[in-house]
Amino acid sequence: MLFIFILVIESLTAEECSVKHDPNITSFDQIQNKPSINFNGTVKLNISISDYSRILPLPNGDLVRGSFGNFIEIWDLQKGIVKRNLTSSYTHPYVFGLLSNGDLVAGYLANKTILVWDLKKTDGQSLKKIIETDETFMCLTVLKNDDLAIGQTFDDHPSNLYHIVIRNSQTGLIKKNLFGHNFVVNQIIELPNGNLVSCSADNTIKVWNITNGAVIKSINQKMSVNSIVFLQNGYLVSDFDAGSIGIWNLETNQLIRNLTGHSYGICWNNCLNVLTNGDLLSASYDKTIKVWNPSDGTVKFSSQSHKSSICQLAVLPSGNIISSSDRELIVWN
Numbered sequence: 363m364l365f366i367f368i369l370v371i372e373s374l375t376a377e378e379c380s381v382k383h384d385p386n387i388t389s390f391d392q393i394q395n396k397p398s399i400n401f402n403g404t405v406k407l408n409i410s411i412s413d414y415s416r417i418l419p420l421p422n423g424d425l426v427r428g429s430f431g432n433f434i435e436i437w438d439l440q441k442g443i444v445k446r447n448l449t450s451s452y453t454h455p456y457v458f459g460l461l462s463n464g465d466l467v468a469g470y471l472a473n474k475t476i477l478v479w480d481l482k483k484t485d486g487q488s489l490k491k492i493i494e495t496d497e498t499f500m501c502l503t504v505l506k507n508d509d510l511a512i513g514q515t516f517d518d519h520p521s522n523l524y525h526i527v528i529r530n531s532q533t534g535l536i537k538k539n540l541f542g543h544n545f546v547v548n549q550i551i552e553l554p555n556g557n558l559v560s561c562s563a564d565n566t567i568k569v570w571n572i573t574n575g576a577v578i579k580s581i582n583q584k585m586s587v588n589s590i591v592f593l594q595n596g597y598l599v600s601d602f603d604a605g606s607i608g609i610w611n612l613e614t615n616q617l618i619r620n621l622t623g624h625s626y627g628i629c630w631n632n633c634l635n636v637l638t639n640g641d642l643l644s645a646s647y648d649k650t651i652k653v654w655n656p657s658d659g660t661v662k663f664s665s666q667s668h669k670s671s672i673c674q675l676a677v678l679p680s681g682n683i684i685s686s687s688d689r690e691l692i693v694w695n
Contacts, residue, residue: 397681398638401653403665404695406682409442414673414688416631418458418466420481421679425691426466428455434468434479439678439693448479450489457512459504461531465490467510469499476510478531493534497527503550503558509537511558513547526550526560526570540570542577548588548630561587561600569612581615583608588630593656594640601628607644609656621659624648631674635683645685647671651694667692 415428424445425437434448434455453472460466466479478491500515505528512527526540526547545564552558557578558570563586569579583602590600593609597618602608607621607628626648628634633645641662642654649671653663670687678684683694 399681401683403663406695407693409691417686419676419678426458457499457502459502461508469502471499500546501549505552511550513550515546538575540575561590589628589633591634619659623661629673633675645672645675
């Protein structure tokens with residue numbers, strides 16, 4: 363039931379904004395400490411898989427991959443093999459994040475439970491902590507202070523308000539609830555000043571004051587907002603309409619540019635990235651990855667190496683890009 367629902371909302375949209383003059387938000391040039399990110403469309407490694415599960419690159423070059431079972435796969439991407447599994451009695455590890463000490467945080471969708479794993483231990487005793495929650499995990503962002511920002515997905519329980527939950531990763535306690543979204547929360551980004559930006563299937567992008575939980579700004583779209591990212595100049599990018607990408611000035615809510623070229627929507631697992639040279643990288647359910655010049659909206663490169671719809675993009679420590687569909691993992695050179 364849940365899986366089918368997610369497929370329905372995947373084709374919805376997003377938007378972007380510029381905020382460099384907004385007093386509530388600081389520069390976005392260095393929101394995340396990323397390596398030099400480049401993309402030339404050359405496939406370095408193509409790994410066949412049987413279904414799609416979320417992925418998370420690790421600092422040592424390995425890859426975390428979830429499952430519909432009770433295990434998390436740790437992949438050696440140099441060899442293209444699973445080197446070990448993290449197994450528990452909990453089912454469907456779905457969202458992932460890394461704490462500052464290197465521990466892996468995993469949210470198990472079927473059990474509404476967070477497990478913390480010590481990846482440095484390989485003796486079978488790596489499960490470090492169990493945090494039982496009421497959340498239906500859709501996305502998870504580890505904040506700079508190691509708190510967990512959890513966005514929620516569909517749940518047929520009438521009490522589900524799709525709010526963002528901020529939890530202390532050490533104690534597991536809820537520190538704050540951010541109320542404002544009324545449907546699935548697809549992505550959460552932490553700003554340099556600690557405030558948050560989120561996008562949702564309720565057709566909105568919201569900027570949150572993390573101190574008091576208030577909505578600073580809300581931008582409405584016609585369709586669901588699946589993925590967002592900030593350009594180096596501070597404009598916010600998102601999927602804007604079915605197959606198109608919007609570039610927005612967040613201060614004025616002005617649409618700066620509409621990038622058209624994808625024949626289907628941008629996927630909802632961080633499917634927008636900014637390369638080191640300032641170009642925009644996008645992945646779509648139309649099976650293509652495109653590189654855009656965000657200044658004039660032209661497509662500089664388009665690649666269709668996936669056999670099915672792309673579900674996620676991620677940046678490896680090397681600066682290479684990895685993309686995942688339900689049939690293959692592709693590492694791009």
